[in-house]
Amino acid sequence: MIKVHQVNLFRTQGRSQRQILDHCDLKVSRGERVAIxxxxxxxxxxxxxxxAGLERPDSGHIEVNGDTLExxxxxxxxxxxxxxxxxxQQFNLLPTLTVADNVLFQHRLNHLNDEQGVIDTIAGPLGLIPLWELYPDQLSGGEQQRVAIARALAHHPKLILADEPTGNLDEHTGDEVMALFAQLTRQLGLTLVMVTHSRRVAATLERTLHLREGRLHD
Known part of the structure; x- marks a missing residue:
């Protein structure tokens, strides 16, 4: 599903450059769930x-599901x-849209037509139906993150990339949200790559890698 090969990335700091990634390699199989x-x-x-294609490396090769990004x-x-x-970590919900419209936003952008399926298989298990007509500012942090997770799953992606998804939540709420997230990705057979600072969260996934000096280690 994911192949990162010999990727280098530098950041300019004043008059010098700092190497962030140093010939970094990563392979993730389809359906695997990996913590970094x-x-x-x-x-x-x-x-x-x-x-995610949000930044470009200075050199190296990135392939996702057979597609080359460079x-x-x-x-x-x-x-x-x-x-x-x-x-x-930031929920990034659209404040003028209800929970329903936030969840289905990406789904509609992709011109999909099985909204009831999203409600049954994703919104329901995440406990969002009672919140369906509310707005983000009426929700707790844990509720907002569950909405963000549902939105990420609603258009039936095969790959989920999560960056500190429980970072803004207290420990108890984070554990609850992570349990639901892990259960759904497992049931749907999705590939998941998650950045986390929490060993407890990482332990819910199948494999944990550590990024040190620009490279990944087991």
């Missing part, structure tokens, strides 16, 4: 952004992102 851990500033989120135009990368699911 590492110190703050190690490049975990950057690696996720590269796989050389694609901004418009092509935008179309690519419509086929994957993204969950971030």
């Amino acid at each position: 851990m590492g110190e703050s500033g190690a490049g975990k989120s950057t690696l996720l952004h590269l796989i 050389g694609r135009t901004a418009a092509q990368l935008c179309q690519y992102r419509k086929r994957i699911g993204l969950v971030f």
Whole structure:
């Protein structure tokens, strides 16, 4: 599903450059669920952004589901992102839309027509039906993150990229949200790559990798 090969990425800091990723390699099989851990500033989120096509590497090769990302135009990368699911630490919900419209936003952008299926298989298990007509500012943090997860799953992506999805939640709420998230991705057979600082969260997935000095280690 994912092949990252010999990827390098630099950041300019004043008059010098810092290497964030150093010939970084990653392979993730279809249906596998992988956690990426590492110190703050190690490049975990950057690696996720590269796989999502939100940033470009300075060199190296990234392939997702048989598609090569390098050389694609901004418009092509935008179309690519419509086929994957993204969950971030910040919920990024649209404040003027109800829970229903936030959940179904990406689904409708992809011109899909099985909204009842989304309600039955995703919104229902995430406990969102009682919140369906509410707005984001009427929800708790845990409820908002469940909406963000449902939105990421609603258009039936095969790949989910999650960046600290429980980072803004207290420990108890984060555990509840993560349990639901892990259960749904497992049931739907999705590939999941998650950046997390929590060993407890990482332990819910099948494999944990550590990013150190620009490279991934078991």
